[in-house]
Amino acid sequence: MAGLTGRLPEIDPPGGDPALDDLLVNVRACRICESALPLGPRPVVRMAAGARILVIGQAPGTKVHETGLPWNDASGDRLRDWLQMPVEDFYDPGKLAIMPMGFCYPGRFERGGDLPPRPECAPTWHDALLKHLPDVGLTLLIGQYAQERYLGPRRAKSMTETVHLFAEYLPDGLLPMPHPSWRNTGWIKKNPWFESDLLPVLRERVHCLLK
Numbered sequence: 365m366a367g368l369t370g371r372l373p374e375i376d377p378p379g380g381d382p383a384l385d386d387l388l389v390n391v392r393a394c395r396i397c398e399s400a401l402p403l404g405p406r407p408v409v410r411m412a413a414g415a416r417i418l419v420i421g422q423a424p425g426t427k428v429h430e431t432g433l434p435w436n437d438a439s440g441d442r443l444r445d446w447l448q449m450p451v452e453d454f455y456d457p458g459k460l461a462i463m464p465m466g467f468c469y470p471g472r473f474e475r476g477g478d479l480p481p482r483p484e485c486a487p488t489w490h491d492a493l494l495k496h497l498p499d500v501g502l503t504l505l506i507g508q509y510a511q512e513r514y515l516g517p518r519r520a521k522s523m524t525e526t527v528h529l530f531a532e533y534l535p536d537g538l539l540p541m542p543h544p545s546w547r548n549t550g551w552i553k554k555n556p557w558f559e560s561d562l563l564p565v566l567r568e569r570v571h572c573l574l575k
Contacts, residue, residue: 373455375432380413380458384496391467391489397482402471408434409489411461413496416573418503419443420510422543423466423481434462442544443506448567459574461497463490465509477547481509500537501573504566507543514538524555530562539566 376392378385392407408424419435427437435443435454444454453459466481467489473479490513505511508523515533519540520526526540533540542548542558552558 373433373451377410377412377457381496384411384413387492387496391493394467394485394489396484396488397468400470400482401468403429403469405468406432407467407485408432409463409467409493410434410455410457411463411493411497412457414458414499415461415497416499416501417460417570418497418500419460419462419506420503420514421462421464421506422509423464423478424469425478426469429469434464438546439544442546446541446544446563446566447570449570453574461500463493465507465513486513502569503538505538505540507541511540515540524551527562528555528557530565534565534569539569541566 376388378388388409388411391409394407395405398405403426406424406429408428411418421435424434425437425439428434433455434440444451447454449460464481465486467485468482470479470482503514505514511519511523511526515526515538518533520529523540523542527542530539530541539562541562542551
């Protein structure tokens with residue numbers, strides 16, 4: 365299992381304004397679905413006032429639960445490669461905010477693979493958190509759960525079609541993407557347009573927002 369090595373970034377950095385800091389304290393103390401979490405609650409969210417990019421993914425895996433640092437795994441390594449962002453920028457909450465659909469590790473299916481994000485997190489916390497991110501110019505909707513909530517009826521019939529239509533959502537600052545898990549390596553090979561068409565647009569947008 366890959367991820368960061370050496371000294372890790374600060375786990376729970378302040379949000380940059382008192383109201384956001386208070387809200388983040390409440391989020392990290394959330395116990396709404398405690399009884400359903402096999403490893404117990406450890407909400408993982410990372411943001412600060414002034415963030416220009418927002419990543420809305422699925423839910424933390426076991427390594428992220430252990431360290432408290434979002435995207436600190438092989439999927440995070442691939443995501444940072446997609447973005448072409450150095451680690452120090454990716455974990456600067458004033459540049460990039462991270463707000464998953466489920467804040468805690470949800471557990472696994474008996475047949476393998478993580479369970480879906482808990483359904484309580486987004487309706488409980490997302491709107492309140494988004495009010496503190498007025499400067500976000502690009503929101504990455506990673507996976508079907510984020511796309512379902514934030515694209516709604518604008519989604520295509522499949523995630524592949526939705527991601528292929530990424531240019532239709534960009535004027536609204538939204539970019540649907542597959543999850544960067546190794547499980548999607550086959551999908552990436554079957555859909556070469558993702559690397560040839562979408563990633564250059566993503567990288568240019570990231571560069572413009574952070575320069």
